[in-house]
Amino acid sequence: MxxxxxxxxxxxxxxxxxxxxxxxxxxxxxxxxxxxxxxxxxxxxxxxxxxxxxxxxxxxxxxxxxxxxxxxxxxxxxxxxxxxxxxxxxxxxxGTGFYLNTMYDNMAEEMKKQGITLTKSERGGETVALTASMDGGIAFEDGKADLKGKGKENIDKLAEALAAYPETKINITGHANRTGAEDLNQKLSTDRAVTAKDAIIENGVEGKRIGTVQGLGSTSPRKVDGKEIDPKDGSNRRVEVEIVPAS
Structure with missing residues (x-):
């Protein structure tokens, strides 16, 4: 038996x-x-x-x-x-923790090659979410929300990874660096999140897997070693994709 x-x-x-x-x-x-x-x-x-x-x-x-x-x-x-x-x-x-850890182990190296940083979020010693952050310096040009060149390659590679793990939900957040009026930064960051969402869906990820899509303007600068970088820095022009287990 x-x-x-x-x-x-x-x-x-x-x-x-x-x-x-x-x-x-x-x-x-x-x-x-x-x-x-x-x-x-x-x-x-x-x-x-x-x-x-x-x-x-x-x-x-x-x-x-x-x-x-x-x-x-x-x-x-x-x-x-x-x-x-x-x-x-x-x-x-x-199990949730093992599933997300396996996803991390298989994605992190390839994501890094594309300028995408993958990080884990843990609760009680178990991985509960992953966050993919695209290098803002190559993802979006100043004042623009369209993806071209390396930024488009980033989204394509990320979408490939997301398609390979169908039992996940995706939350997308756009950001801007602090130049100009904040109301324009807010709109720009939202447009960037929508652009990323559309590109991910175009690459074969089901729309029903997309959760929240929002922009935070320039209110949440990147952190390096736990410290916020200059809000005006161009690397703040970015999109972050949170990956959580499908409910």
């Missing part, structure tokens, strides 16, 4: 990889409705007397297998430079 459970667990791992699979494989996964939590759910019933302990052990083992599988996928030549994600149905089976 243990061998059967092990087989189910291994099979369920197929849904954790959203990149590098053929269309036929993806269709097979969908048609058989195998989710990340299936192996855990079935594994818990094989020995009721040790159910709680067994489930915990299997979950830990399952998480380890997910990490190993993702690492192997990222090493494949066809996946070099790609964001390798988790399929639908994984959040419940893996």
């Amino acid at each position: 243990k061998q059967i459970i092990s087989g189910i667990l291994s099979l369920s791992l197929l849904t954790t990889i959203s990149c590098g699979l053929s269309d036929n494989t993806k269709r097979l996964i969908l048609s058989t409705s195998i989710g990340c939590g299936v192996g855990l759910a079935l594994g818990a019933v094989y020995d009721e007397s040790q159910r709680k302990k067994d489930t915990k052990n299997k979950k830990n083992d399952f998480q380890r297998q997910v990490k190993e599988s993702l690492a192997m996928e990222k090493k494949k030549p066809q996946n070099k430079g790609k964001i390798v994600g988790l399929g639908a149905g994984c959040l419940a089976g893996l």
